[in-house]
Amino acid sequence: MLSRVADSLYWMSRYIERAENIARLLDVNLQLQLDFEELDDKKLKAYWEPVIRAAGEEELFYEIHERANSRSVTDFLTFEARNKSSIMACIMAARENARMIRDQISVEMWECLNQAYLFLKSKNALNVWESGPYEFYKKIQDYSHLFLGLTDATFSHSEGFYFMQVGKFLERADKTSRILDFKYHVLLPSIEDVGGAVDAVQWSAILRSCSAFEAYHRQFVSAVSRDKVHEFLIFDDHFPRSIKSCVLELDRNLHAISGCPLSKYSNQAERLSGQILSDLKYDSIEDAFSFGLHEYLGKLQNRFIAIGKAVYDTYMFHPRLDLAAEIAAQQQQQQQICEKPF
């Protein structure tokens, strides 16, 4: 398989997963906001700012919008193409990657992404969004799920598929950790509220952001609490969006690419994923607490970045130069200076 194709498959998959996660996050936050009474400008700002911060696009946001409120933030994270983390930008990037490798993916996969793109670009998208964000974000999630299903049903489960899975699970693990961490930034009205009703509502929202509300309740009959939510979303063995299940899949697919047995590793990406997996297997939620939750999640995120880089280095990297540097270098194609006869 061409390295460029592997790279595009990987990113196509990551971007569509990313779009879905943003859609879910926004959807839940918009709903959550309905549960609060009397939100003034200041509170709204405090409520929405973490969302922008989580996307890492604060500066761009304030270039475009004066105030952070439901309208401006959701618009920024949904339709703003300049924001690389918006749903629009992600769908466009996923489609652009798909377009580069159209000959490699199934017609159904391409048409699904193309439709998602055409929908977002259409006037209708704005109408749907105006008349009810829930429907809108539902539609985005549906496209993502349709894409997952079509990939599974129409795309050969071989090397290319494994690259897509790696992209998807890496993105998903990362996003789950960020959604959990997100709560860390959200200010509670007061310290007394910790463990109170507001807190519980917020933790429920976190669960819903990961589509984990029902699964959680099947696991824990008890009320929603910070500790249990963390335990569930980090360490659960079976829930498909828990970090541990994602890493398990990530590890499995990385090994499928190289053909290396699961118990061993043949490259840096496999070594790193194996390490995280074993940590997650032998750590407990208590270890995470004693390490500091925010720090624990932060460390995971850094390791996911390292895996992404290792995948790139292993499969998209070539002797001497990596692809990006080589493309840059090719643009640096120069002519030899010529001798002047006298």
Place this chain on the structure above:
Amino acid sequence: MFFDAYQPESFFDEMFYQDGSVRPHYNGILERMRELNTETFDQKCQAVDLSFLRQGITFTVYGDADGTEKVFPFDLMPRIIPSTEWTFVERGLTQRIEALNLFLKDIYGEQRIIKEGVIPAEYILSGKHFCREMMGLKVPRDIYIHVCGTDLIRDESGNYLVLEDNARCPSGVSYLLENRQAMKRAFPNFFPGAGVRAVENYPGALLKSLQYVAPMEKENPVCVLLTPGHFNSAYFEHCFLARQMGIEIVEGNDLVVRDFKVYMRTTSGLQQVDVIYRRIDDDFLDPSVFRADSNLGVPGLVNAIRAGNVNIANSMGTGIADDKLIYAFVPKMIQFYLGQDPILGQVETLFASEANQYQHIISNMDKLVIKATNEAGGYGILIGPKASKSEIEKFRALVKADPRNFIAQPPIMLSRHPTWCGEQFEGRHIDLRPYILSGEKTTIVPGGLTRVALNKGSLVVNSSQGGGSKDTWVLHSEG
């Protein structure tokens, strides 16, 4: 009801005789059409457009900041060619491509055609696409033009004439194949019993042609399609063909040259490539030889070709064969190399570079079609009788400044074909681009891409300038 008000007027109409009666090979479709009403026909049109958009069968409009993608308009009324007529065209095209390949072999080798005074040296050596790098370079199986898209038109009496040969990187074949798919979806019950020859084997035939010209007659050669990238307006077609042939589609950056061999980078290392079906122009192929500022190509590719380790289709330097000045000599080439009379006619051509013809051209610009010799895609053309005074003056200045770069032809009233214009069928001018593959034998997909000038009275069929297309049916019989 559709055709009650239809007027063939003074043009050659593909479907109707001058007296309004239908030509026999259109009888079947006419019957079928009569079963439909305006509303259902319109619905089908919209469904087809939507399906093209959904599948992303689009071309990118250059110079549009949003990167707008447009659907190439498709007309649901098929163009029909009876069997003997097609056999004649096929023979003519085969003869022509043979002569063109022999011509290229000659001018990049012995140059007999110049030495024997058939074509003046000046016309060849001054050609923008004459490639001095090709001199003395042997290409496998002596095939230079592997894929040719030859534009045919029909004059007032219905004679097929060659308008131009596209011998560089002709595009559009994916539309031909997609049009057939769309027709089959829109009118599934038209096809059984209609006796339409299949077009679907094109990608297979193309792959065979590519494999046939592998260096050193290598078996099971690795073929790839080299694209300028996904921003190119024909990217859809590149993907479409690569997928149908089951070969990799690569960009310049995917290929590297090592020791005069070409490799592609894969997730499991470098893999050698034998044949490159390239869809980028000569100028961009190899920045170490041609344009150093191009990053579409592969540095070192030309020397890998010279070393005989890789072959490209079409070869470099084939552009000289579709130079519009050289076009005028194709009948002589056929005589010279094959000792035959040309089967297909072509349009009489005047050279602005010839003193005795120059004056005639300059003073009759309003009556002639003026063409730049090296442009493609319908650019650089002046249709005198339809042009404004200022356009004519602009062209007059261009011709005066660089006579070598212009030729003139009498305007030909292209044949017309009933075309759906929203409410009824009206006559619109059409041409035909068959795709000719040179390999072990010459293969031509039955029919080709029929392009139609959708604007009333327009003679320009190019997609970039208001053109659309039709499905082309070659019948097994006389219809």
Place this chain on the structure above:
Amino acid sequence: MQFSLRHLTQYTYSDSVSDSMNDVHLCPVSDDLQICHEFDLRLDPACRVIMRRLDFYINQVHHFEILEPHDRLSVEAISRVETFEDTRDFRVHSSPAALPELKLSERFYDFLSPSERVQLLPRVIHEIRELFPGGLVEVQATVLRIMNFIYSEFIYDTFATAVETPFEQVFHERKGVCQDFAHAMLAFCRALGIPARYVSGYFYLEKGNVGTAEDNTQSHAWVECFLPAIGWVGYDPTHNRQVDSSYVKIAIGRDYTDVRPLAGTFRGRATAQLEVSVKIDPIVPALPPSLG
């Protein structure tokens, strides 16, 4: 005469470069007037394969590629060439009547047409008309007159032009080096319909003769004109003399661009420095010992 020639081209790059792909025109031709007895191309860094081919004008081209990163490149061309006296009869009348039909031949077309570096500017045409108000009478005399005109009209100035200075500027400023003199002469000849081609090579100037400071340590350029009834004859407008056995010819072309001694591309962000040294040594036949 016999010469031993050493042409050393050295590039120093400010940073590492790679995928360097180069064509060199450094191997002297063998024809009626000279024989190249030996030629060797030494590269550093070394290159596994050097591909040799003939170009469109039947010059020898050597192609080499250095793919691994390097920060300097040295190309050393060493040759031994023997040159002969031109014994053709130059007293014959070279009639212009034969010229018009030459343009129809593939052998002459390129040398009669303007090229990238030889443009038939209005000023060229104008000056030709002033120089030859009666038109072309005898080709050899005309060519000599052109050479003389350029020699007296143009100033030899090594700082006035660079290798890529456009022709129009050179022609306007009337200053330059052999390359510029040659291009100017080509323009005049072609404007008159006399086939003329660019020649790159070496010129050996014996000690004690008047010449330019760069003689014997630089490569040189001149032109060849086609004289009906005689053939291709070399003229050196920089020194105002007909080419003889002290000239060694490397390659011919439409202009400098066709015969650049070394041309190519590489990848990298580096800037390059070029240093060239040429050494031309006559090989003096050893005298028989008895006379010593």
